[in-house]
Amino acid sequence: MPHEILQNFIGGQFVAAHGEATLDVVDPRTEAVVATSPVSDGSDVDAAMAAAEAAFPAWKRTTPSGRQKALLALADALEAGSDRLVEAQHRNTGQPKALIASEEVAVGADQLRFFAGAARQATGLASGEFLEGLTSSVRREPIGVVAQVTPWNYPLMMALWKIGPALAAGNTIVLKPSDTTPESTLVLAELTRGVLPDGVFNVVLGDASTGALLTEHPTPGLVAITGSVRAGRAVATSGAEGLKRVHLELGGKAPVVVFPDVDLTATAEAVTQAAFFNAGQDCTAATRVIVHRDVHDAFVDALVTAAENTITGDVEDAFYGPLNNARHFAQVVAAVDGLPEHATVRTGGFRVGDTGFFYAPTIVADVRQDDPIVQDETFGPVLTVQAFDTDDEALELANGVRYALASSVWTTDHTTAERFARDLDFGCVWINTHIPLAAEMPHGGFKQSGYGKDLSAYSVDDYTRIKHVMSAH
Incomplete structure (x- = not known):
């Protein structure tokens, strides 16, 4: 594969x-260099914002059925371009092609x-006379230009969610993909040609400095990011300065009770798949097993x-591929190598092979609640195990982290399942499963996992503003 020189996508064209x-x-x-990406500067971001701003009036006036038609055509183009998308992303992430x-x-x-269907399902209060002689109605309108920043763990999926x-x-839209995984987003941009009007979707490449230019730019009315807590804080701070709305999906530390x-055997197999899928580089990944003491040893x-x-x-038959980059690989290695003496690595804890950022599936037992491996997002194929004696203790351990995105409870008792669905303080609670997502259901968390929802009609609501219209009789 020839070395690629990447370009931005602005106003329907690839430009240097x-x-x-x-x-x-x-x-x-x-660990080979496969492409060179620019670090876009302020003039590049200005050009992308200008293209998006110029395209907005016509796209805003496009009927919901027209937007639906465009999204359906883009879905067809995505399927037709599957091989190109897979090859581009595989070069950047190392994920198995089948995945x-x-x-x-x-x-x-x-x-x-x-989302094509959701385009035609705007909701709001029914119009009516709430004051004598006056009729009120509610308009749900687009915000305008939105800036979006996507991560490297699922580059294409996260772009589509945005x-x-x-x-x-x-x-x-003006979207910046991760600097380590830009290529599938650029293929997606090419697929929008002839499907979306020029300027409706724009891509600028770069690093965190480029992302900051997007979030600080005066044009966007909303900034949406999937990323780290640190990045989310930066976006929220920048958004506050410009009084922009922000949409933050910032990661997780999902408990499995x-x-x-x-x-036990079937549950262990399901939990490890949810822990190691995509090398654990998933904000909803199973990361913390909290198991009843009576079966702790057998379950470990x-x-x-x-x-x-x-x-x-x-x-060929790998369940998961490498960690995404050298820096992240070093962080995962350090998290396991730096375990306290009381923790026990039961399996894994080592690099696989001499080339590439592959890390063995790792089980760590005997951890304590205040250990960094329990409290901090590892974002790798590492699963910790803790024991509990009572339901209250299980909930305390599960909820006792700063993240609150996803969780699961595994039991055949209906009352227990319902109690934990109520009391687990996470944006998603799975019962006897972990990690499946449906387009119709919201994805998003609480606490330092951020706010705002991806997927579902709730995410469409996040990209709208509400206007009250009142007319005198």
Whole structure:
């Protein structure tokens, strides 16, 4: 594959960036440089914002059925371009190609079709006479230009989660993908040609400095980001300065509460899959097993067996691929190598192979609630285990972190499941499963996992503003 020189996508055209700085894009399987990306500067961001601003009036006036037609056409284009999307993303993430095709391209097309339908389902109060002689109605309108920043763990999927509701609501977009995984987003941009009017969707490449230019720019009415807590704080601070709305999805530390009445082997297999899928680089990944003391030892043994049967590496039958980049790989290694003496690595805890950022599926037992490995987002194939004696203790352990995105409870007892669904302080609670997502259901958390919802009609609402219209009789 030839070395790619990447360009921005502005006003329906690929254009060279004005910024002189560049970044190497590295294949995490081989550690080879596969592309050079520009670091877009203020003039590049200005151009993208101007293109989006110029396209907004016509796109705003496009009927919901017209926006639906465009989104349906984009979903078809996504499926037709699956091979190109998979190859581009595989170069940047090292994810298994089958995973990209099934979990990002195919699922992404389905999610776009959901948003195509949602474009025609605006909701609000019924109009009526709430004051004598006056009729009130509510208009739900697009915000205008929105700035969006996407992460490297699921580059295509996260772009679709951002653009789907924004386009359905009638907004125009300037999006910056992660500097380590830009290529599938650029293929997506090319697929929008002839489907979306020029300027409705724009892509600028760069690093965190470019992202800051987007969030600080006066044009966007909303900034949406999926990323770290640090990045979310920066966006929220910048948004406050400009009185912009912000939409933050910032990660998680999902607990898995396991009761003694479940099938331990089957549950361990399901939990390890939810922990190690995409190398654990998933904000909803199972990260903290909290298991009843009566079955703790047996369940740890079952987790170890399931982990040791999980394959990684640059091989055909790998369940997951490499960590995304050298810096992140070093952080995961440091998190495990820096464990306190009381913690026990039951399996894993080492690099796989000599080339690439592959890390073995890892089970860590005997951890304590205040250990960094329990409190901090590792974002790698690492699963910790703690024991509990009472329901209240399980809830205290599960809720006792700063993140609040996703969680699960595993039990055959209906009353227990309902209590934990109520009392787990997370934006999603799965019962006897962990990690499935549906386009029709909201994704988003509480506390330092951020605010705002992806997927579902709630995400479309996030990309709208409400106007009250009152007329005298």
